[in-house]
Amino acid sequence: MKKSAVTISDIARHLGVSEATVSLALNNSTMVKAETRERVRLTAKELGYVPNLSARRLVMKKSGMIGVVVPDIENVYYASLVKELSNRVAESGCSLSIFISSNDPKKEERAISDMISSRVEGMIYVPINTPADLSGSRRLLERSGIPTVCATTLIDGMSCVLCDLEDGMKRLVSHIRLGKPKKIVYLSGPEGVYTLDCRQRAFLGAAADSGAEVTVIHLPAVDYRQAFEAARGLLGNLPDVIVCVNDFMALGVVNLLTEKGISIPRDVSVTGFDDSVFSIASPVPLTTVRQDIPAIAEKTVELLLKLIGSDTTPESEILKLPTELIIRKSTNKNIKEEAT
Amino acid sequence: MKKSAVTISDIARHLGVSEATVSLALNNSTMVKAETRERVRLTAKELGYVPNLSARRLVMKKSGMIGVVVPDIENVYYASLVKELSNRVAESGCSLSIFISSNDPKKEERAISDMISSRVEGMIYVPINTPADLSGSRRLLERSGIPTVCATTLIDGMSCVLCDLEDGMKRLVSHIRLGKPKKIVYLSGPEGVYTLDCRQRAFLGAAADSGAEVTVIHLPAVDYRQAFEAARGLLGNLPDVIVCVNDFMALGVVNLLTEKGISIPRDVSVTGFDDSVFSIASPVPLTTVRQDIPAIAEKTVELLLKLIGSDTTPESEILKLPTELIIRKSTNKNIKEEAT
DNA sequence: CGCTAAATCTAAAACGATTTAATTATACAA
DNA sequence: TTGTATAATTAAATCGTTTTAGATTTAGCG
Numbered sequence: 001m002k003k004s005a006v007t008i009s010d011i012a013r014h015l016g017v018s019e020a021t022v023s024l025a026l027n028n029s030t031m032v033k034a035e036t037r038e039r040v041r042l043t044a045k046e047l048g049y050v051p052n053l054s055a056r057r058l059v060m061k062k063s064g065m066i067g068v069v070v071p072d073i074e075n076v077y078y079a080s081l082v083k084e085l086s087n088r089v090a091e092s093g094c095s096l097s098i099f100i101s102s103n104d105p106k107k108e109e110r111a112i113s114d115m116i117s118s119r120v121e122g123m124i125y126v127p128i129n130t131p132a133d134l135s136g137s138r139r140l141l142e143r144s145g146i147p148t149v150c151a152t153t154l155i156d157g158m159s160c161v162l163c164d165l166e167d168g169m170k171r172l173v174s175h176i177r178l179g180k181p182k183k184i185v186y187l188s189g190p191e192g193v194y195t196l197d198c199r200q201r202a203f204l205g206a207a208a209d210s211g212a213e214v215t216v217i218h219l220p221a222v223d224y225r226q227a228f229e230a231a232r233g234l235l236g237n238l239p240d241v242i243v244c245v246n247d248f249m250a251l252g253v254v255n256l257l258t259e260k261g262i263s264i265p266r267d268v269s270v271t272g273f274d275d276s277v278f279s280i281a282s283p284v285p286l287t288t289v290r291q292d293i294p295a296i297a298e299k300t301v302e303l304l305l306k307l308i309g310s311d312t313t314p315e316s317e318i319l320k321l322p323t324e325l326i327i328r329k330s331t332n333k334n335i336k337e338e339a340t
Numbered sequence: 341m342k343k344s345a346v347t348i349s350d351i352a353r354h355l356g357v358s359e360a361t362v363s364l365a366l367n368n369s370t371m372v373k374a375e376t377r378e379r380v381r382l383t384a385k386e387l388g389y390v391p392n393l394s395a396r397r398l399v400m401k402k403s404g405m406i407g408v409v410v411p412d413i414e415n416v417y418y419a420s421l422v423k424e425l426s427n428r429v430a431e432s433g434c435s436l437s438i439f440i441s442s443n444d445p446k447k448e449e450r451a452i453s454d455m456i457s458s459r460v461e462g463m464i465y466v467p468i469n470t471p472a473d474l475s476g477s478r479r480l481l482e483r484s485g486i487p488t489v490c491a492t493t494l495i496d497g498m499s500c501v502l503c504d505l506e507d508g509m510k511r512l513v514s515h516i517r518l519g520k521p522k523k524i525v526y527l528s529g530p531e532g533v534y535t536l537d538c539r540q541r542a543f544l545g546a547a548a549d550s551g552a553e554v555t556v557i558h559l560p561a562v563d564y565r566q567a568f569e570a571a572r573g574l575l576g577n578l579p580d581v582i583v584c585v586n587d588f589m590a591l592g593v594v595n596l597l598t599e600k601g602i603s604i605p606r607d608v609s610v611t612g613f614d615d616s617v618f619s620i621a622s623p624v625p626l627t628t629v630r631q632d633i634p635a636i637a638e639k640t641v642e643l644l645l646k647l648i649g650s651d652t653t654p655e656s657e658i659l660k661l662p663t664e665l666i667i668r669k670s671t672n673k674n675i676k677e678e679a680t
Numbered sequence: 681c682g683c684t685a686a687a688t689c690t691a692a693a694a695c696g697a698t699t700t701a702a703t704t705a706t707a708c709a710a
Numbered sequence: 711t712t713g714t715a716t717a718a719t720t721a722a723a724t725c726g727t728t729t730t731a732g733a734t735t736t737a738g739c740g
Contacts, residue, residue: 054398117391397725400725
């Protein structure tokens with residue numbers, strides 16, 4: 001913006017035509033003679049004209065943008081989601097405006113405000129991954145009147161796209177039950193996060209009548225280090241299965257146990273969740289539950305586009321996508337063959 | 341943008357004052373009476389006013405935005421960089437506009453065009469990670485006249501911030517040489533990518549007079565699977581050291597070798613590069629070279645802000661940040677103690 | 681050549697904010 | 711009361727586009 005860029009009227013003056021003609025020409029309107037169109041395009045290129053999006057958006061009253069807030073871009077799960085969203089949104093002819101809330105409610109609200117100020121045509125809301133009061137964000141989203149879909153989490157009163165985590169967890173539990181475990185440790189993050197609470201509920205439900213002794217451990221964060229250290233605490237009194245709430249944590253567990261000479265799955269089974277890179281990049285590939293991130297992205301954008309398209313505000317819609325149990329080598333030494 | 345949002349003149353009408361007053365009030369100007377200011381703020385909140393950034397940017401001729409293009413958000417290295425940049429930029433009072441080129445030169449150019457059209461005040465250019473013709477992108481960047489700094493890679497004629505990869509590789513090699521290796525395999529990605537070529541040159545230079553037999557392997561991509569399979573190919577004729585061009589590849593190598601019962605570092609040393617999550621989340625923690633990503637981000641933003649601030653176009657500046665050799669357990673069984 | 685229809689082109693308004701210069705209101709001193 | 715200085719407000723221009731209705735040119739044809 002320093003050297004005041006070339007504008008449409010620069011081109012007009014240069015060519016001795018009106019601004020309207022230039023604008024029309026650049027938008028390839030048949031209202032202007034093909035030859036003029038070409039001349040305009042040429043001098044536009046010559047002068048290095050680049051349209052000013054702010055001006056265009058202002059007058060057109062539409063931004064061609066879709067916004068997304070994600071809690072943490074270093075988390076491979078969200079990174080993949082953003083990548084897929086970016087592709088899907090691009091296909092629809094819009095551009096994606098990405099915001100990172102860093103798991104901070106204040107930043108999340110700020111991001112939402114920015115999206116609204118930018119007059120995005122739709123918002124994709126991926127809530128914070130950490131216990132927090134989200135009511136501020138919700139109020140902003142609702143008041144804005146901008147079509148919104150919440151992805152990866154369920155928030156009532158809002159259109160949501162997510163995987164059926166309960167079902168995934170159930171499948172996982174019925175798989176590990178084949179090994180007739182006497183003792184199961186469930187390794188999770190903090191309480192009060194929907195996606196975690198959800199898995200835990202499903203886990204407890206599915207494990208209830210298994211006769212196994214179940215211990216739930218909550219760690220302050222769902223990361224490698226935490227899980228690694230927690231696994232150390234388990235050494236004295238090893239369970240048959242350690243169910244981890246995501247792959248990254250499971251990897252921490254696997255690495256600690258391996259280091260201590262404990263064999264997986266012979267001595268203990270370990271499971272992950274998400275089917276992220278970590279589940280294959282583990283020394284013993286992880287049994288896990290796949291969340292189909294490309295599908296989440298696709299459905300999210302599809303739904304959002306539908307909301308944007310309809311002028312009446314339709315009922316909010318919940319889409320629970322199927323998950324898939326991925327059996328690898330970290331579970332059930334004795335029944336591995338029949339399960340595969 | 342559907343139900344035509346509340347504007348400044350709505351507030352003005354509602355209050356019986358002029359638009360100027362409202363604008364001034366909202367910007368907390370002392371030109372308007374404190375009491376009026378309060379009244380304006382109140383009804384603004386009441387009506388749910390959200391400023392229209394397009395309009396503001398248009399008239400102010402500044403966007404308060406800094407743009408960044410990165411090749412691949414799923415790559416933890418770039419993800420961390422983006423996160424850090426996002427924080428630094430936020431501190432400076434600007435907002436960061438993130439674009440993903442997906443390692444596609446066309447998309448990269450598209451992203452750059454979008455940034456220019458959005459009239460970002462500065463651009464952070466992280467070039468594609470894959471052999472490609474970048475001249476289109478460069479031309480766009482240069483013609484734009486917008487202050488730009490290239491991060492993580494060196495492009496001549498452009499201000500750049502990156503780590504001193506050569507120096508890092510030299511340190512790594514001199515560490516490895518303590519083990520007196522007879523045979524070293526260097527595992528890299530495709531040729532024609534600056535950051536890779538750079539490491540390789542440095543590696544070859546530093547290894548030249550070591551008396552070791554050096555084999556360079558180029559894989560089509562710098563990822564886990566590729567490295568995993570490549571390691572399989574090495575089984576018959578194991579080297580003393582396998583130097584990998586990044587941690588993710590090193591992890592692939594470690595996992596394959598471990599699976600095959602080969603002990604690291606007893607039978608073979610493996611090194612990574614970057615000091616990413618993978619270097620600790622490896623069953624045998626990786627000796628690697630740390631790139632200080634927060635520092636890259638900080639310096640990049642600092643330099644960019646300086647460029648934006650100065651009205652004369654200053655000489656382009658190259659900043660090579662120091663790297664650090666991180667010695668973990670994957671190298672040099674025999675000299676580990678003295679090295680640590 | 682004159683007339684109409686079709687093809688091109690342009691004037692002007694609009695979008696929603698900021699900002700400056702000018703105007704009006706208020707306060708205070710003489 | 712008047713005048714003046716200061717405080718508070720506002721009118722109007724501006725940013726760079728798009729778009730519509732109207733103006734102008736061109737073409738076709740008898």
